Amino acid sequence: MNSMLDRLAQEFxxxxxxxxxxxxTTISVDKDLAExxxxxxxxxxxxxxxxxxxxxxxIEHGMFTLVYMLHNYERKSTLSVHVDIEREEAEMTSIHTLxxxxxxxxxxxxxxxxxxxxxxxxxxEDFCLEGWEDIPPMRREFDTVEFCERTFVSRDGRHxxxxxxxxxxxxxxxxxxxx
Amino acid sequence: MIKSLSTEATLENAGLSPEERELFCxxxxxxxxxxxxxxxxxxxxxxxxxxxxxxxxGTGCGAIELRPLMTARFxxxxxxxxxxxxxxxxxxxxxxxxxxxxxxKRIVRSYEQMQGPKFVIALGICPVNGGMxxxxxxxxxxxxxxxxxxxxxxxxxxxxxxxxxxxxxxxKMIKAGQCDGANRYVENxxxxxxxxxxxxxxxxxxDYNW
Numbered sequence: 288m289n290s291m292l293d294r295l296a297q298e299f300x301x302x303x304x305x306x307x308x309x310x311x312t313t314i315s316v317d318k319d320l321a322e323x324x325x326x327x328x329x330x331x332x333x334x335x336x337x338x339x340x341x342x343x344x345x346i347e348h349g350m351f352t353l354v355y356m357l358h359n360y361e362r363k364s365t366l367s368v369h370v371d372i373e374r375e376e377a378e379m380t381s382i383h384t385l386x387x388x389x390x391x392x393x394x395x396x397x398x399x400x401x402x403x404x405x406x407x408x409x410x411x412e413d414f415c416l417e418g419w420e421d422i423p424p425m426r427r428e429f430d431t432v433e434f435c436e437r438t439f440v441s442r443d444g445r446h447x448x449x450x451x452x453x454x455x456x457x458x459x460x461x462x463x464x465x466x
Numbered sequence: 467m468i469k470s471l472s473t474e475a476t477l478e479n480a481g482l483s484p485e486e487r488e489l490f491c492x493x494x495x496x497x498x499x500x501x502x503x504x505x506x507x508x509x510x511x512x513x514x515x516x517x518x519x520x521x522x523x524g525t526g527c528g529a530i531e532l533r534p535l536m537t538a539r540f541x542x543x544x545x546x547x548x549x550x551x552x553x554x555x556x557x558x559x560x561x562x563x564x565x566x567x568x569x570x571k572r573i574v575r576s577y578e579q580m581q582g583p584k585f586v587i588a589l590g591i592c593p594v595n596g597g598m599x600x601x602x603x604x605x606x607x608x609x610x611x612x613x614x615x616x617x618x619x620x621x622x623x624x625x626x627x628x629x630x631x632x633x634x635x636x637x638k639m640i641k642a643g644q645c646d647g648a649n650r651y652v653e654n655x656x657x658x659x660x661x662x663x664x665x666x667x668x669x670x671x672x673d674y675n676w
Contacts (some may be wrong), residue, residue, distance in 0.1 A: 418667030444595070
């Protein structure tokens with residue numbers, strides 16, 4: 288495992304190798320080398336199974352982190368490949384040629400995060416949202432509550448209590464102080 | 467193209483292409499007229515109440531409660547309740563919990579295809595006020611904005627006993643002639659349609675799915 292990572296680290300400039308727990312390691316790789324690395328892992332190193340792929344919105348850094356979770360059945364080891372891509376005009380190489388099921392994930396990523404994968408089949412078809420007109424809902428600048436109030440009609444009678452204030456005012460009114 | 471012979475206003479069916487528009491009916495829905503003799507209408511209501519046929523359309527997590535309802539333990543057949551495969555044959559539509567916008571489109575379509583008299587039971591808290599999905603971008607909060615609801619059974623999730631209780635309650639309401647949901651839909655058709663079209667953005671079906 289470590290010898291493999293050492294070799295790949297030199298060839299593919301892998302950074303941030305972290306062993307999260309026995310059997311799960313995360314690595315980061317540059318966007319341009321990501322597809323070649325994943326192909327190498329699948330064909331030479333036995334990481335034949337794509338568990339899932341998803342995205343993390345790093346709005347503070349102006350980045351999306353794409354996560355490719357790969358599994359090796361013989362070594363019982365999972366490798367999570369992280370790829371940072373630009374948030375504006377987000378685009379990534381499609382891996383549907385490696386795993387046919389990847390195009391479903393890529394279709395979901397296009398719809399919910401707005402990341403494009405040129406060449407991926409049926410990329411622009413609706414997936415779970417039909418006729419969505421707003422910004423992609425999993426982007427962190429999308430305000431879900433505001434969208435809900437604007438779109439759906441709510442029924443009177445629902446109210447929420449802040450637990451802290453409720454305890455101060457109703458349950459323990461005599462005990463003052465913030466702590 | 468078949469021209470409508472009546473002078474009543476017809477539906478635009480603006481969501482369809484011109485070729486498709488010729489294939490669908492553009493008449494507005496008609497309200498149910500009860501029999502002129504009250505005894506006959508009461509007898510018809512008694513018959514309707516004792517043959518409730520549920521549409522086999524599981525729209526949310528509540529659909530899981532319909533399986534034990536129909537099988538040995540709760541055996542809803544005792545109450546004249548049976549499952550039917552298509553909207554054309556069924557008279558009760560159980561909305562099993564939350565409904566996403568994508569599902570709402572299918573709910574509207576199935577509800578309109580059901581033959582009257584038809585009744586809607588909303589199961590769980592989500593059709594009442596959104597429930598735990600009150601801030602979800604893709605889940606409607608109030609079902610009664612989009613189709614008329616005759617009976618709510620609240621809870622998360624209601625057990626099959628409660629569902630049986632709700633069906634008994636529905637039977638009482640039908641026998642008393644109080645279930646006028648389908649007529650409310652006809653009377654406020656434009657209001658319902660405007661609400662539906664506000665959330666269903668890709669309206670590519672007829673305005674009234676008959």
